[in-house]
Amino acid sequence: MASLKxxxxxxxxxxxxxxxxxxxxxxxxxxxxxIERLGEGQGFSSEMCLLHPDWVRKDDQILxxxxxxxxxxxxxxxxKEVKSxxxxxxxxxxxxxxxxxxxxxxxxxxxxxxxxxxxxLKEKRIQGIAMPKVIxxxxxxxxxxxxxxxxxxxxxxxxxxxxxxxxxxxxxQVLRSLANIEAAGYKLSEEEKSKFNTQxxxxxxxxxxxxxxxxxxxxxxxxxxSGKWPQVSEDLIRIYLEMDQKYLDFVEDTNKLLGIxxxxxxxxxxxxxxxxxxxxxxxxxxxxxxxxxxxxxxCAAVDLARLYTGLIGGEERRxxxxxxxxxxxxxxxxxxxxxxxxxxxxxxxxxxxYHRVFPLCALVVGVSMAGVGHExxxxxxxxxxxxxxxxxxxxxxxxxxxxEHQRNLEIMKETNYSS
Numbered sequence: 109m110a111s112l113k114x115x116x117x118x119x120x121x122x123x124x125x126x127x128x129x130x131x132x133x134x135x136x137x138x139x140x141x142x143i144e145r146l147g148e149g150q151g152f153s154s155e156m157c158l159l160h161p162d163w164v165r166k167d168d169q170i171l172x173x174x175x176x177x178x179x180x181x182x183x184x185x186x187x188k189e190v191k192s193x194x195x196x197x198x199x200x201x202x203x204x205x206x207x208x209x210x211x212x213x214x215x216x217x218x219x220x221x222x223x224x225x226x227x228x229l230k231e232k233r234i235q236g237i238a239m240p241k242v243i244x245x246x247x248x249x250x251x252x253x254x255x256x257x258x259x260x261x262x263x264x265x266x267x268x269x270x271x272x273x274x275x276x277x278x279x280x281q282v283l284r285s286l287a288n289i290e291a292a293g294y295k296l297s298e299e300e301k302s303k304f305n306t307q308x309x310x311x312x313x314x315x316x317x318x319x320x321x322x323x324x325x326x327x328x329x330x331x332x333x334s335g336k337w338p339q340v341s342e343d344l345i346r347i348y349l350e351m352d353q354k355y356l357d358f359v360e361d362t363n364k365l366l367g368i369x370x371x372x373x374x375x376x377x378x379x380x381x382x383x384x385x386x387x388x389x390x391x392x393x394x395x396x397x398x399x400x401x402x403x404x405x406x407c408a409a410v411d412l413a414r415l416y417t418g419l420i421g422g423e424e425r426r427x428x429x430x431x432x433x434x435x436x437x438x439x440x441x442x443x444x445x446x447x448x449x450x451x452x453x454x455x456x457x458x459x460x461x462y463h464r465v466f467p468l469c470a471l472v473v474g475v476s477m478a479g480v481g482h483e484x485x486x487x488x489x490x491x492x493x494x495x496x497x498x499x500x501x502x503x504x505x506x507x508x509x510x511x512e513h514q515r516n517l518e519i520m521k522e523t524n525y526s527s
Contacts, residue, residue: 110451112143112145112155112157113181114255115179117248119179119254120137120141122246122256123137123159123244123256123258123418124136124137125335126244126351127171127175127243127258128245128311130243130244132169133164133166133167133168133169134167134181134417135163135164135165135166135169136162136163136164136415137161137162137163137282138162138163139162140160141160141161141162142159142160142162142245143157143158143159143161143177144157144158145157147157147175153179153214153218153219153401153458154177154215154401155181155182155217156177156178156179157175157176157177157178157179158175158176158261158339159175159176159177160175160288161173161175162176164392167414170262172261174261175243175259175261176251176258176259176260176262176318177256177257177258178256178257178259179216179254179256179257180216180219180256181253181254181255182212182251186378187230189217190274190327195301196387197395198440201507208439209251212251213251214307218401218402219247219248219301219401219402220255221249221303221304221305221402221404222249222257222399222403222497223246223248223257223399224300224303224304225259225400226239226240226242226245226347226494227242227297228292228295228300230242232292232295234288234289234292234295235288236285236287237285237288237289237292237397237444238282238394238395238396238397239285239396239397239398240262240286240398241259241260241262241396242257242258242259242500243257243258243260244257245257245258246258255362260416262383262395262396264359264383265383265384265386265397266384266385266386266392268382268384269302269377269379269488270380270418270473270484270495270498270501271319271382271481271488271494271495271498271501272494273419273420273421273424273497273501274392274419274420275350275392276428277391278384278392278419279415280380280435281393282377282397282415282419283394283412283415283439284376285394286373286374286397286408286412287436287439287440287442287443288406288439288464289374290371290372290373290387290440290443290444291358291373291440291443291444291446291449292372292374294445294449296372298496303404304372304405304407305404305406306370306404306406307360307402307404307469308360308375308402308406308410309356309359309360310356310357310360310507311507312375313472314356314428314467316472316475317351317356322349324479325348325475325478325479326348327347327451328475328478328479329341329344329475329478330345331350332479333478333506334359337503337506340506340507340510342353343510344412344474344510345475346465347509347510347513348471348475350513351468351513354520354525354526355516356363356468357527358464358465358516358520358525358527359465359467359468359516361527362407362409362464362465363406363461364462365523366452366453366460366464366491367453367454367457367460368407368452368457370405370406370407371405371408371452372404372405373401373404373405373406373407373408373410373411374397374400374402374403374409375400375401375402375403375404375406375411376399376401376410376414376456376474377397377411378414378415378418378419379418381397381398381399381421382394382396382397383395393420407461408436408440408453408461409461409462409464410465412421412429412432412433412462412472413465413466413469413497414469414473415476416429416432416450417469417470417473417501417505421497421501422501422502422503422504423500423504424506425504426504426508427487430459433449433455433458433459433462434455436458437441437451437455443459463512464509464510464512464516464519467509467512467513467516470505470506470509471489471506474491474502474505474506475503477498477505478502481502484498485498500513
């Protein structure tokens, strides 16, 4: 893991001022202030850090002794002499195709998107969302600057990954948060809305369909799936390669084709973007739904499909997806009624949208499981049970991806779809 670069003095000063303003204190950050990495699996565009303030007390205000600092800064491709395990398998091609300049522009844009979302949710005091407790945000006006989001520290009791499942009452909490995020979109001005992406498959996830990235994932599929499910593996590879620009446009156009307006979506709903407290096994609590970098105005069903494919078992998803969609719809109606806003679409439209976006949502999860699933299982406290849960979830995702993909092809043919 690369070492963590020191935080520039000017950023430390901004952070100190933010903390003083937030807590109403004149206390200052001490000489031993420092940051350290928080957890593993850092993304290419941001660093999650624990910030230790080393307070120099100037008053009697009660002050926390640690915070979370999420920051983005100029990206430079590391020079590696030895390939990691994933790179050897071709899985590490995900970001190699882009220049540092392009990566930095992407990083700057998605940081500013997240900063905008979190600052607006805080400013407008949106209720019903399990969101991180944001202290302040620092926008990133250019690639040379450091952007940051300063938050209160939340200590989750459950460290979950794709091999884990969340109970039904936990799923309900995520559904309520997603419904309130969508409702919050109606509180944004047109100028604020214009700063968001309106595409996801031709936006952040378009990278999955570039040739060298496909090559890496296909190699991972053949290495990690073919032995277990040979026919499913070959069908998945065939479908992956069939998903051309016209197909991406068809799924991207789901709202337009069904007469649904674009709504505010989280954009990256998966289990690692949730902080859970499961001290009471019968009463899990969602402490925070995090990482709003992919937030966009688009199709609500994308969040739902990503949620179910990653958070619950495969058979549960098959039997309860419609039930969960109805709950989401009820939570959305409840949230919108507070401001006398009519529902933007019918439940039937939501259901149809769910079916149409499912193949691409399942692909995102399915190829990720193929690429790193074995590593996640190996790191779990009970690898045998973890593998059993992951395999059940994974096989169901891939089987249903194949069926729903065929359904999309038939609709495209019947409607003579052209992008």
